[in-house]
Amino acid sequence: GAGVSQSPRYKVAKRGQDVALRCDPISGHVSLFWYQQALGQGPEFLTYFQNEAQLDKSGLPSDRFFAERPEGSVSTLKIQRTQQEDSAVYLCASSLDPGADTEAFFGQGTRLTVV
């Protein structure tokens, strides 16, 4: 596809359930980012990959959050033992290179609701 693809678009999880969110970046994009966007707020940085290397995970809110990008393309964000405060839209973005002036392209997001 031409853009960043995220799946599922919507996910309802019972509190305590584990979830896995998938991101297919634009082919050839080196950098991949995950963001969390709460209702009415701007996206908050979670983690950053350059190829398969996770260079920054400082934004992950707890050790229940884990992200991987094993082959430098598709990435998965996993949340263990989901809590109500995890309800948000999770956005994935990719960019061609790590340069500061490089445009990041966003997927449509996965809306996670924890009940």
Place this chain on the structure above:
Amino acid sequence: QKEVEQDPGPLSVPEGAIVSLNCTYSNSAFQYFMWYRQYSRKGPELLMYTYSSGNKEDGRFTAQVDKSSKYISLFIRDSQPSDSATYLCAIPPPQLSFGAGTTVTVRA
């Protein structure tokens, strides 16, 4: 303190009005400044970016940076209903630090 703070809004303006959106940032070392537009239930998309101080125009949109006061602005001239969206200021790199976003509604 967040790296970038944005006037929260929301803003509702009549069609044809000028929309003014503002952010402040904390780190004087920042060089690049971006504005993203986010339509409802979509991901953000890059609208404009500027480097250093001054103005940059792109059609009806003007981005302005004042590094002395650490202030960035976006102006939309002759606003259209299709401009109704949330506008986010953002600072790289490489990960983006976003403002909270300002939701703009342009009334026909």
